[in-house]
Amino acid sequence: MNTAKKHSKKRDAILQVIRSTDCHPSAEWIYNQVKPIYPDISLGTVYRNLALFEQSGEVVAIATVDGQKRYDATAATHTHFICECCKSVIDVETPQPFAEMYKALKKEHGFKADYHSLTFYGKCDKCQISN
């Protein structure tokens, strides 16, 4: 009777692509990866499913680089390094006590923070050499 989510091969492929890379891809990048498998896939399908994944929390939008949203399928919030030269988005570890900051935000401002995003910007190792 009510809207039941149906299974879809293309949706699976899209999620598979996002999960099997650590490059934090854009919609277009994902589209180009799925295309060889399903040559008739539409870019709209990628966007539509990305929206669904975002809603369900399976995928999260971590940054906008050069006007393009970049996605990540990793569950835990973590830190990123964005190279302003080659535009790559790279995972990095941060052993930091953010829990205290969440408490402070609530206590001092009354803000209820659900998650956070920490991103460093600069030049990655490769771009420092080549430029």
Add this chain to the structure above:
Amino acid sequence: MNTAKKHSKKRDAILQVIRSTDCHPSAEWIYNQVKPIYPDISLGTVYRNLALFEQSGEVVAIATVDGQKRYDATAATHTHFICECCKSVIDVETPQPFAEMYKALKKEHGFKADYHSLTFYGKCDKCQISN
């Protein structure tokens, strides 16, 4: 002989608007503020000067909210709270030792980070009440 930057009243007004607010405005918001002062200003001028300010470092793009870039004229890197409900971007203080993270990025990955961005997402005090 070479390209000398000329003075411009409208550029001044744009920077003034960004400096005199703490709402981390979008290009359109800035445009609407400058319009009463210079009714013939063009949105293109705002974008053009924002690009110049970004280059010179006088203004920094701190986030993209609902597809719109948001700007900030504050020199020092600081932390923001973005309310996902009313889309407001609010400054918050974070007494955190990020200097160590910069060192670790260089040591462990070879990344030369120039600056960082820490943003918390959630519901601000007002939106918690009204929703």
Add this chain to the structure above:
DNA sequence: CTAAAAACAGTAACAGTTCTCATTATTGTT
């Protein structure tokens, strides 16, 4: 096998931003 509707391809529409070009404002020089 059939029928209801979710998912889709293809494409048009949309929004934020950038680009183009003719005009205006600024600046150094007479």
Add this chain to the structure above:
DNA sequence: AACAATAATGAGAACTGTTACTGTTTTTAG
């Protein structure tokens, strides 16, 4: 004060990432 030279601008076209629409295909339950 008038004069180039050229930086800055307004208006609007063009571009780009994303979303919406429509008719068709695929999935799924009975």
